[in-house]
Amino acid sequence: MKKFTKLSAVSALSLVIGASAAFAENIKIAFIDPLSGPFASTGTNGLHQFEFAADYMVNQKGGVLGGTNFEIVAFDNKISPKESLIQLQVAIDQGIRYIAQGNSSGVANALTEAIEKHNKRNPDSRVLFLNYAAVDPALTNEKCNFWHFRFDANADIKMDALTDVMAKDESMKKVYIIGQDYSFGKAVAAAAVKNLGEKRPDVEIVGNELHPIGKVKDFTPYSRKIVASGADAIITGNWGADMLGLGKSAIENGFDGPIFTYYAAGSGITAAFGESGKGRIRLISQGGINPIATEEARATYEAFEAKYPEGNIDQSRIFNVIGMLSTAIEAAGTADDVVAVAKQLEGMEYDSQWGGKVFMRPQDHQIIQDMNVGVHTDENIDFDYDNSGFGVYTESTVTMASMDSPTTCDMKRP
């Protein structure tokens, strides 16, 4: 038995090592996100979109650098910072130079710091961090670094665009802000207060509070407060089960205004809201799905649906990540020198198939793009989510949102 334990350890560890030898010619992107546990659904959907995008946009078109393919290597971080750092090390050892991650700003924060330290300590095996969904503003402000690129609008930009749309509704007099008790939730609340104060000083913020993240079983008491406050609208940054719980509970318990939010589509949430959320839930996103922005996008979505009938393209920015990365690699003429690739990514302007231009702002590596505010509905929906017949229909667009927003980032380039 003793021997067995040791043998299995040897073989297990050599698996880790051995994997690096195979497929050396592919450009590999490590996808480090939860694939098991409570957040697995979001992670898995993201992985499918990455795999599809790499295959459809790069490999089927002959690859980059004259025939090199993209390969997505999935690592399950179980949404744990510790596991993420272990998997990051494993990925680096496998010779992977591009790390994609999006779920949880906490994990993103751990990764960006670890990557900065790694790149400082190991100039020979530097890696880039492609952040496709972690939206804590700090990542492109005080915590920014040269290796981190954010392809999603940050919480401030999203709120800026959301409040632009909200401000047009003259009948709205009272707003209730509620969010999860962590950095993102706090960032959303702060941005909402600031933006509303600037755009609609007459609007009264009747509530501003945080609830424990992922722990609230029943949102009824919160809904009661919201209803009692006489709010005309709710602003929340909630996601996952917290979004669903809050939204359903508020509607059920007598709240009759709109709910402005960030993440209330796909991953079963659209289906679960169904009829009850129709016309009530308004969310900020980028990329036009309904109506579809371009014919190219329509073809992409149809191909995706053929492959994943139960899947959604709910993070169209993932296609931008792949598109921009392949463009940058082509321009740099190498995939191994990540500094060269990063320099290409900085300041890149890219025409997204999902509509509009996207621009990677060089001073903080924050992407700037058109932001849409859509409504949860079953009317005029070409591409629904969760096969529910419901989807998000774009009502208004803010072009190149927050192009000139300030940043505290002090970018240090190698």
Next chain:
Amino acid sequence: MNDELTTDPSKPSQRMRAGSLSLTLTPWIVAAFLLLVLPFVFTNNSAITIMNQMWITVIFALAYNMLLGQGGMLSFGHAVYAGVGGFACMHIMNMSDFFAMFPLPVLPLFGGLFGMGLALIVGSFSTRSAGTVFAMISLGVGELIAACSVIIVAFFGGEEGISGDRTYAMPFFGNEFLQPIDVYYLTSFWVLLSAALMYLWSRTPVGRMANAVRDNPERAQFLGYSSRWVRFYSFVASGFFAGVAGGLFGINYEILTEENLNTASSGVILLVTFLGGVGFFFGPIIGAIVFTLLQTVLSLQTELWAFYVGALFLATVMFFPGGLAGILMMHVPAIKLGKAGGLVRPYIKTLVPALIGILGLAALVEMTFHVRHAATGDNEMTLFWTTFDSHAILPWIIAIGVTVVGLGLARATLPAMKEAWSEANSVGGKL
């Protein structure tokens, strides 16, 4: 990988006379040697990172077993002591002037002291009784402190946690601990030291009485010992070593988050310790090594890793409540009788087919999962280094065949193995 430590704490080493000292030292020397050479066998950074993680878990699991195995106290919130020790270390790392005054290898000591400090406070009321009351207080306190981690942002840093940079410490003989391998030797030093101290602890009067109180608190009372104080001392010592593990975590990852405190981490360490075996000092060491491998390596291979781990735990608890260490130690009588050799052939005859059968079963599970959840048209799957079409009938027939034949053979040869087992343990056996 010091699973060579086969010293059984339930049996006192009565050897006091000179000469036998080398015998008790052997496993430690072997362990130290292994710790030293392992990085030369597994040279890449990820293997070293995984080994670091293993040694940290080893310390934590051994500390946990001071409570569960040796003291009979079931804790549902032990992660908080490791976590608080770790957070304290991160704050020390960020106090640049103070941190620059001493070398990095000393840092875990501070972690230990902070873990111990918290254990002193909590232990003062939680160790009054063992059993359900202790378990539930540990659960309550664990939840409380885990919840505080997002509320008391000044100390715990909210959900982002607290991060720092280990390289700002005073260089230790010129080493700034830039690379995982430097940290590896630091961690190895501490794992050896902590394991040795915890082992020695079990041989001290208060360590022996911890066992006595676990088995029969009332009798211990009538031997002049307060069960409560004996438990309290074990609890505080366990808190110290948990804090050391937390400090090492801080050095390795340079970040601590809510994850280090929450009840899931506390649950994991309970599973790790139990998987290894609570009855033996070296049990948790095996548990920590096996579990870390499962968690980091198996999860790279399959999405369903948690499913297998859950099944493994159920099987262990149902058939081998002594854990992996218990399975190893079951063979000691046969080895002492010189009859262990007779077991090899029956083992091969039963266990190899059983293993193949289980792998076949796993293949079926993976294939079902693939058919159910993979993308439409994506019929190709890779399993055991072979790629095939999961919608074709042949792979299914093969997998079912392998499963049935493997498990069938194992079942057929099981009586022979049982017979060999009783044979190896009978005649001349002590009991």
Next chain:
Amino acid sequence: MSTPALELTGLKKSFGKAEIIRGIDLSIGKAERHAIIGPNGAGKSTLFNLITARFPPTSGTVKLHGEDLAGLQPFQINRRGLSRSFQITNIFPAMTVFENVRCALLWAQGYKYSFWNLVNRSRSLTEGADAILDQINLLARRDLPAGMLSYAEQRALEIGITIAGGADVIMLDEPTAGMSHSETDYITDLILKVTAGKTLIMVEHDMGVVFGLADRISVLVYGEIIATGKPADVRADPKVQEAYLGAALEAEH
């Protein structure tokens, strides 16, 4: 007259409405062997438990060497020189026989809660434990788990643990319960041997043992002592005859 080793005054104990011990006064001198007998349910074990603070008394006092034990925990009483065995065997079954005895020696040898001494480095612990094992004739079983001993051996071990700490007041609760004749004789001799010079208080059903061992006997019936005295006097007391002894003696034969 010197202070009695153990003195009970007006000791009472009720569980709910049921009064189990109904006022006991008893004084036991130094180096006396005192037996407490009585029919089942008379409250003998309860009395033991009151003395050793397993339960608190409803009223009354217990004095050990003149010191009031009120409010003390069992381990504190033990440290003051009183040690007891249990009616149901109460040892550490998972530990070896040797370790059982060694644990019993730790406090007496002043180790307290020390974590800077190694038990197997202490010559006095090892030799002391071996000496006790020799006394109770279990040296041959030294390294077996205590749970594997025969019943009689476990009872002997329990007595060994009880006397190991060097207490001068020893309380034994039915040391020979459930034993065969030969085993009983063996244990009786053992008790005589190991309690020489000490105060012994025992509860016992076997009249042979009682009359063979005890200097004085108290008869407990329904929570009250109806007679105390030398074995011959007690045997002759008509109240005792009536209440208990007759039946018990008959059963003996």
Next chain:
Amino acid sequence: MELILVNVIDGLVTGLLLFMLSAGLTLIFSMMGVLNFAHASFYMLGAYFAYQISLALGFWMGLLVAPLIVGVIGAGVERYGLRRVHQYGHVPELIFTFGLALLIEEMVQFVWGKNTMPYSVPEVLNFTAFSIGANSIPAYKIFMIFTSVAIFIGLLFVLNKTRVGMIIQAALSYPRTVEALGHNVPLIFMGVFGVGTALAGVAGVIAGPVLGTFPGMAFVLGSIVFVTIVIGGLGSLWGALVASLMIGWITTFAKSYNVQMSDILNAVGISTPENLGNSVFRDLWTVTSPQIADILPYILMVLILIFRPAGLFGKRES
């Protein structure tokens, strides 16, 4: 004033739901000494089964059938798993249920995937029963209250008026004696485990549509069920009821009102220090009641264990 009344109703719903879980658990815990960590997993199974059945046969068949399936599975787990582990002691039993919880969650994901299921309130009950001020009380909540009260009454009846109930009550207090009297204790254990898990299943069926049916639903519920029965006192059905309602109301009210720690501290005469900005205690001063609402039961439990280890209504300590 209106809000208080609304909160009383909401707290009642939460409390009664919790009670359905804790009632089964307290029976299991006090009879068998098993801390059944998988109890919440059976609750989850109840919701998933009901969802699956409701697709084909409608909500009401789900309500009827799903708890039965869960109960049978629970009895099977006891018969073929727990009973085997029972001989090794309580810790292995606990680990067993721990592993079982892990495995059930994985199996649910295996079968139903990782997304939230669109399991929703039946059309018949999908209306507002009445409104208090602007707050509407959904009919489904009234239905939940009636269902749980009916179950509680049924349980009381079985326990107090039937022979089986008498044996169970006796076994709660004196498990060994009951065995000595010749009752088939293993069968009673299996039955109690089955009924206990079926009750959890009922809770899952009726909670699934409002609280969401997703793989993490058992984890979110977490250990609060243990807290309930410890506060109430092990083995006490009334204790479980009182503790459940207490927790329901405490958490509901704590979430509904924003009370800040500084308010409380100021009220008892401690004034807020000047420079809170950098103080370590800054966060303590600004803690609000909704932030800590969900940990209040844990604080309560620790206090109760320190000062009254038997719980509010309990007779034994462990």
